[in-house]
Amino acid sequence: MAIENNIWKLAESLVSGEIPETDRAELELKMQNDPAFAAELLECTNMLRSLEGSGRQKRFSAMLSDIHHEQSKAASKKESRSIPMRSHYLRIASVAAGIALVASVATFWTVKNTTTKNATQYSVLRKEVENIKRSQHEQKALINDIKINANSTNTAPEADAKFSGTGFAITNDGYFVTNYHVTEGADSIYILDNAGKYYKAYLVNYNAQTDIALLKVEKKSFRFGKGEIPYSLATKKAALGATVFTLGYPEDDITYNEGYISARNGYNGDSMQYRLELPAKSGQSGAPVIDNKGNLIAIVSGKESQSKGTTYAVSSGALIELLQDVPKEVRLHLPKSNSLAKLNREEQIEKMQAYTFSVKVYKK
Amino acid sequence: MQNPIDIEQQLLAELAGGGRKATEQVYKQYYKMVTVWIQQNGGSEEDAADIYQEAVTVLFEKAQSEDFRLTCKIGTYLFAVGKHLWYKKVQQIQKGPGRLGDDEGADWAYEDDIKSHQERESHYAQLDSSLDQLGEPCRSLLKAFYQQDKSMIEIAAEFGYTNPDNAKTQKYKCLMRLRKIFYGVQANENI
Numbered sequence: 001m002a003i004e005n006n007i008w009k010l011a012e013s014l015v016s017g018e019i020p021e022t023d024r025a026e027l028e029l030k031m032q033n034d035p036a037f038a039a040e041l042l043e044c045t046n047m048l049r050s051l052e053g054s055g056r057q058k059r060f061s062a063m064l065s066d067i068h069h070e071q072s073k074a075a076s077k078k079e080s081r082s083i084p085m086r087s088h089y090l091r092i093a094s095v096a097a098g099i100a101l102v103a104s105v106a107t108f109w110t111v112k113n114t115t116t117k118n119a120t121q122y123s124v125l126r127k128e129v130e131n132i133k134r135s136q137h138e139q140k141a142l143i144n145d146i147k148i149n150a151n152s153t154n155t156a157p158e159a160d161a162k163f164s165g166t167g168f169a170i171t172n173d174g175y176f177v178t179n180y181h182v183t184e185g186a187d188s189i190y191i192l193d194n195a196g197k198y199y200k201a202y203l204v205n206y207n208a209q210t211d212i213a214l215l216k217v218e219k220k221s222f223r224f225g226k227g228e229i230p231y232s233l234a235t236k237k238a239a240l241g242a243t244v245f246t247l248g249y250p251e252d253d254i255t256y257n258e259g260y261i262s263a264r265n266g267y268n269g270d271s272m273q274y275r276l277e278l279p280a281k282s283g284q285s286g287a288p289v290i291d292n293k294g295n296l297i298a299i300v301s302g303k304e305s306q307s308k309g310t311t312y313a314v315s316s317g318a319l320i321e322l323l324q325d326v327p328k329e330v331r332l333h334l335p336k337s338n339s340l341a342k343l344n345r346e347e348q349i350e351k352m353q354a355y356t357f358s359v360k361v362y363k364k
Numbered sequence: 365m366q367n368p369i370d371i372e373q374q375l376l377a378e379l380a381g382g383g384r385k386a387t388e389q390v391y392k393q394y395y396k397m398v399t400v401w402i403q404q405n406g407g408s409e410e411d412a413a414d415i416y417q418e419a420v421t422v423l424f425e426k427a428q429s430e431d432f433r434l435t436c437k438i439g440t441y442l443f444a445v446g447k448h449l450w451y452k453k454v455q456q457i458q459k460g461p462g463r464l465g466d467d468e469g470a471d472w473a474y475e476d477d478i479k480s481h482q483e484r485e486s487h488y489a490q491l492d493s494s495l496d497q498l499g500e501p502c503r504s505l506l507k508a509f510y511q512q513d514k515s516m517i518e519i520a521a522e523f524g525y526t527n528p529d530n531a532k533t534q535k536y537k538c539l540m541r542l543r544k545i546f547y548g549v550q551a552n553e554n555i
Contacts, residue, residue: 008536008539008540009536043543043547044539044543047491047539047542047543047546047547048539050487050488050491051491051506051510052510053428053484053488054488054491054492054510054511055510055511055512055513056382056428057421057424057425057484057488058511059382059511059512059513060382060387060421060424061417061421063382063384063387064387064391064417064420064421065417067384067387067388067391067392068391068413068417071391071392071395162440192435196433196435197369198369252435252436
């Protein structure tokens with residue numbers, strides 16, 4: 001029995017972290033030499049952690065219920081608590097109606113977007129952060145833009161429509177580029193860097209036709225990374241079949257994708273674009289497209305709605321045009337050299353991470 | 365001036381520690397936003413309150429881990445998780461054909477958090493049922509210690525042990541028995 005007690009004492013001190021360093025080293029040695037003991041101890045510590053976690057959660061839930069009771073007591077209006085059968089069915093019916101409404105709003109959005117791009121197959125990759133994806137309208141893959149809040153105008157400001165895209169630095173002192181459609185109609189724009197920090201940004205210049213926007217981080221002392229931008233802008237159009245990769249933020253984590261140039265002109269023969277075979281999801285709008293030598297050749301901007309891997313990207317030529325078109329007081333020190341050329345892919349990605357980030361857009 | 369993200373992080377740290385004030389502040393601040401949405405999407409007032417409480421619990425669990433860092437505002441998180449939990453519930457109510465496929469949830473926001481929440485729930489439920497099979501006084505003793513957060517001194521007084529050390533010895537015996545039942549249950553479920 002003493003041994004049983006000892007193992008629980010040991011497990012308790014392990015779980016609470018109160019075990020002295022010297023004992024810990026000794027214990028680790030013992031566990032290595034005696035796997036049966038190690039397994040037993042592991043079971044004990046796991047169970048203790050579960051007991052503690054479960055207890056903590058129960059206390060928290062009890063507190064929440066208490067808070068809730070107080071709140072509803074404070075705002076008590078006499079209401080009948082019983083729900084007649086009929087209203088139960090009504091509830092289910094209204095859930096179905098809600099879903100139908102969302103679907104029809106999605107369709108409306110599809111039509112609205114496609115009329116601007118003049119076709120049914122082009123979908124921008126801006127991402128509504130709270131979007132809901134649904135399979136029943138698979139042909140209309142434009143569902144990215146479902147406006148779930150369209151029917152709830154009276155929710156708190158936190159529930160405002162919010163979009164996210166990807167941006168990449170163009171100078172180390174705060175200028176960056178994303179798609180124009182990401183920023184369109186924004187009240188405020190923030191970037192969210194890899195360290196999880198938000199920085200407010202403003203629009204410097206844009207071209208709605210080619211769908212690129214130049215922005216700057218407000219904070220004067222802001223720098224994206226330690227050194228200059230590691231990639232340079234390609235001045236000539238890249239060759240058919242060139243291998244390319246991109247880094248973007250379909251979620252909060254930076255995501256890598258690779259592919260190749262499948263046509264030198266983009267959607268409907270648009271010479272300012274490329275067509276790529278490269279998987280991209282919503283949220284990756286504005287992501288840089290880089291070739292093997294570290295040249296920035298394009299910016300992800302849209303995809304073909306009906307295929308999984310076809311993506312359109314605005315060429316760096318269009319970006320250079322936009323950059324030449326900025327007001328005189330804006331001084332852009334563009335990257336001249338490119339420090340990615342001789343690195344392998346992992347190293348290239350590592351170097352680029354600080355210069356690629358998520359762009360968050362808030363709207364009323 | 366404190367940065368708003370730091371303020372939220374501070375609030376979350378207090379919430380994670382079970383602080384009543386911080387929890388109350390968070391709970392009240394986003395209550396309307398989430399519950400109104402659920403009611404607009406077919407939930408009753410009670411459904412909305414239940415889902416909201418669950419969402420706050422998911423946040424609480426997530427905030428427990430040491431490497432936890434906020435990647436969005438608390439309100440955004442609660443709204444996304446609440447919405448997701450509600451859609452899962454609707455899915456359960458109407459498992460008809462053509463509705464939200466089972467794999468559809470896969471790319472929703474914070475899917476991982478909700479998955480681990482649900483796994484944890486079922487794990488805790490197993491633990492609770494093991495506790496219930498334990499018999500007295502073990503069941504009450506372990507509940508007093510782990511769920512009601514009572515000290516060994518209080519427990520010794522309440523259960524009539526002459527001193528806290530005796531109560532502790534009894535607790536270890538109880539843990540030993542619980543372990544047999546708990547892992548026995550798990551082993552059976554794995555077959």
